[in-house]
């Protein structure tokens with residue numbers, strides 16, 4: 544490491560040569576007092592905007608090995624806490640991922656590393672706070688670049704002097720990194736095409752919440768009912784609204800002329816905005832309203848959104864009746880159900 548301790552270096556820093564400071568203002572102790580630390584080239588006069596007498600090298604326990612040793616132990620203790628917390632994260636995760644315990648351990652792991660690093664920088668590394676010359680507004684000159692390199696070298700030497708802390712930090716980082724990998728297991732399998740399908744399918748009966756199959760006569764005109772695929776009650780994408788529009792004129796694309804049973808139509812209950820149940824039905828206007836952000840769907844017009852943030856119509860489920868007269872699906876939904884996000888890319 545280069546050590547410059549001759550305050551007279553540079554030739555033009557005579558007392559009063561620009562800043563008007565007294566000779567006693569200039570620091571004469573410390574690791575490396577050099578005008579270049581202040582952005583001043585050795586052959587330049589001392590500028591007015593740079594106070595003299597700045598301490599450009601302070602090192603808290605440089606001359607106190609006893610306290611430096613205590614500081615070292617304090618830092619090691621922080622990192623050992625972090626190390627144990629990281630091991631704890633892995634153990635808690637493997638044994639059932641108890642969320643509160645996980646959170647506390649994550650906090651300890653981060654805090655241990657952070658506090659240890661702060662103590663290391665504060666107590667065992669050299670530092671300097673300086674007010675430097677504003678200088679020119681172009682690329683740093685050689686003097687400044689030299690100062691940065693020299694400052695970096697000054698920081699490395701005390702780190703190399705404490706291999707124990709350095710190795711401990713490596714171990715803490717390694718274990719912490721491994722612990723951080725465990726939650727990746729919670730990401731689960733990729734959904735692949737699952738989000739494009741529901742439990743509805745050809746011949747699957749529509750049943751009520753308590754598993755009762757329905758005949759068209761069970762739904763009076765203007766009646767509305769939430770139904771599920773028989774045997775697929777747990778499917779979050781499957782809830783469907785059966786609505787009896789009576790003889791109200793409703794528009795459907797020509798390709799869907801046989802998707803209804805008389806005036807009974809079936810549409811997904813999952814809002815295409817963010818997936819809330821769009822189940823508020825206005826009998827007068829034949830509109831469905833989603834209570835979350837007030838998207839409004841016109842049932843008479845293929846459930847297209849007429850208000851609110853929903854970007855597309857509620858998908859229609861093709862229905863018919865089976866040989867026993869119960870309402871069944873003709874097939875699964877022919878387009879993805881729910882938020883449009885799943886429909887992109």
Ligand code: FES
Pocket residue numbers: 814815816817818819821833834835836837838851852853
């Ligand atoms: S989730 Fe339905 S409007 Fe936002």
